[in-house]
Every structure is written in C-alpha cells, then in structure tokens.
Amino acid sequence: MTTNLTSPLPAADVESLTHRLHEDGIIGLPGAFPREWVARLGEDIDTAFAEARARPDGAVGRGPNRFYVEIHPEQLRGFADLAGHPWITAVAEAVLGPDYRIVEVGFDVPLAGAVDQPWHRDFPMPEETARHRRLNSLAVNVTAVDTEADMGPFEIAPGTHWDDGTAFDHGMFPPREAYPRYRELAVRKFPRMGDISIRSALTVHRGTANHSAKSRPVLVLGLDAPGAGNDERHDTAVTREFWASLPDSVRAHLHCPIVDTLTPITQKHTIEGLVMGDS
Structure with a gap:
C-alpha cells in the first residue's frame, strides 16, 4: 500500500482493510503521515496536556501516572489533515x-511509572453490535512518538470485539478469571511516528507498564455511525473562524456546536478512572 495524503484508497484495499477490521477489531496503517507532521502533533498535545493539568478536571486519570484529555479540534494544527486522510475516510465510510460523524478528539498519555491497566473496553457493547454484529463506532489512534518496548506499549486481544460483555463490570471490564485468555491472545503494538491504527473500541485492550523515563502520548479520533450516541459522552465544539477554515469534506462529518469562544472541556469517564485507578 502506497502512502499518499490526497489519493483515494483503491477499492480492493478498502475491502481488505475492512475485512481485517471485522475479523481482528484493529488494523494498522504504517506511514500515513510525515514525521514532521507528527512532530507538530506532539507539540500540540504537550501544550494541551500542560493546560489541562493546570485546571481542575482538565485531565482524567486512567490508572497511576496515566491520563486522558479530551480537546477541541482546533487545538490541533493538523486536524483537517487527520480528519480528511483518505485511509481514515475510506474505512470509516x-x-x-x-x-459517519467525528465525535471525539483527545489523547492518552502514559507517563513514566504508569502500571498495567486492567483489560477493558472503552464503553459497553451497543445493542446494534450485540444483535447484528455491526460496528457503529471506530477509534483512530496516532502515536506521537516512536514506541519502544519499555514505554508501556498498547496491548490488544484481536477478535474480542465480538465477546459477550454481559458479565463485564460496567459493561467494560471483564472478570479477572478471563485474563488468561486475553493474555494468550494479546499482541503488543509498536507504532512509529507517522503510523496510525483504526480499531473498534470494543476490542479488549490495555496499556502496559511504562518502565522508561519517557511518556507515550497517543491521539484518539472517535468516529460514530449516525445514531450511535457516543457524542453524548463528549463536548466537542469549534469556533466560527475554525469552522470556516475547514474543507467541506471535513465539515460534513463534524456535527458539533459552533461557538464564538471555546470553553475548556471538563473530563468525564469517572467510573473508568475509579476502576483503572484500583488496578
């Protein structure tokens, strides 16, 4: 597959990627962006993270030394490039x-000393997926750094997006007696700057312990099918000036308030934070 930020993805590639996504719950797409673009992304994440940690409820804990921050799209200089990337748009469609709708922009930051998270989904399985085996949301991840083995790499159990979650705590956290199966299935991911992944957030996963002195920031772009409802969990907004600067192809998928002035986002996911903090 050839990296090109403007060319549409060939139909055969789209079919292959969506088949793998349906089977595994995750696909990787190497070299989607130049390293220079990712370096700017990392700068924007660092700025937003510092701002979020300086105010109450600006960042939510996802376990010791691990944080999640939701941000507004215009806090990323490359938002339009990301939202309009042909690989992302083709798979999403x-x-x-x-x-489809863009409902979330945020990032995870495992800092030095972050511990193994419990295995989890990002939210309970929706009825549409449970009844009809249809995915109605996707998460795009973009690493801001080259991931090394001691940095607490992301670990995922392919195929578990179809697991019955009725016994999961809060619909998200499987019982500990199920952990051996997830460990057996687990694959650790080592993306490099420029790589992206697209996954179902239902695929059981966890962040692992960060034994390095470095952080491992990862951007999250959340996408929904119409009616999926995940927008209710998020507070995305854009200013009128930023809205006017976006191409029509991106605006078509960004259903959010258009405001004169942005309000900093107060983080949610309190149940998740409590459970992960107890890990």
Whole structure:
C-alpha cells in the first residue's frame, strides 16, 4: 500500500482493510503521515496536556501516572489533515456509512511509572453490535512518538470485539478469571511516528507498564455511525473562524456546536478512572 495524503484508497484495499477490521477489531496503517507532521502533533498535545493539568478536571486519570484529555479540534494544527486522510475516510465510510460523524478528539498519555491497566473496553457493547454484529463506532489512534518496548506499549486481544460483555463490570471490564485468555491472545503494538491504527473500541485492550523515563502520548479520533450516541459522552465544539477554515469534506462529518469562544472541556469517564485507578 502506497502512502499518499490526497489519493483515494483503491477499492480492493478498502475491502481488505475492512475485512481485517471485522475479523481482528484493529488494523494498522504504517506511514500515513510525515514525521514532521507528527512532530507538530506532539507539540500540540504537550501544550494541551500542560493546560489541562493546570485546571481542575482538565485531565482524567486512567490508572497511576496515566491520563486522558479530551480537546477541541482546533487545538490541533493538523486536524483537517487527520480528519480528511483518505485511509481514515475510506474505512470509516465502509464500516460506519457515508454519514459517519467525528465525535471525539483527545489523547492518552502514559507517563513514566504508569502500571498495567486492567483489560477493558472503552464503553459497553451497543445493542446494534450485540444483535447484528455491526460496528457503529471506530477509534483512530496516532502515536506521537516512536514506541519502544519499555514505554508501556498498547496491548490488544484481536477478535474480542465480538465477546459477550454481559458479565463485564460496567459493561467494560471483564472478570479477572478471563485474563488468561486475553493474555494468550494479546499482541503488543509498536507504532512509529507517522503510523496510525483504526480499531473498534470494543476490542479488549490495555496499556502496559511504562518502565522508561519517557511518556507515550497517543491521539484518539472517535468516529460514530449516525445514531450511535457516543457524542453524548463528549463536548466537542469549534469556533466560527475554525469552522470556516475547514474543507467541506471535513465539515460534513463534524456535527458539533459552533461557538464564538471555546470553553475548556471538563473530563468525564469517572467510573473508568475509579476502576483503572484500583488496578
């Protein structure tokens, strides 16, 4: 597959990627962006992270020394490049339909000393997926650094997006007696700057212990099929000036308030934080 930020993805590639996504719950797409673009992304994440940690409820804990921050799209200089990347748009349209929506922009930051998270999903399985085996949301991840083995790499158990989650605590956290299966299935991911992944957030996963002195920031772009409802968990907004600067192809998928002045986002996910903090 050839990296090109403007060319549409060939139909055969789209079919192959969506098949793998359906089977594994995650696909990797190497070299989606130049390293220079990712370096700017890392700068924007660092700025937003410092601002969020300086105010109450600006960042939510996801376990010791591990944080999540939701941000507004215009806090990223490369938002339009990301939201309009042909690999992302092609897979999103194939899986979620042509009217998919951008509902979340945020990032995870495992700092030095972060511990193994419990295995989890990001939210309970929706009825549509449980009944009809249809995915109605996707998460795009973009690493801001080259991931090394001691930095607490992301670990995921392919195929577990279809697991029955009725016994999961809060619909998200499987019982500990299920952990041996997830450990057996688990694959650790070592993306480099420029790589992206697209996954179902239902695929059981965890962040692992960061034994290095470095952080491992990862951007998250959340996408929904119409009616999926994950927008209710997020507070995305844009200013009128930023909205006017976006291409029509991006605005078509960004259904959020258009405001004169942005309000800093107060983080949610309190149950998740409590459970992960107890890990």
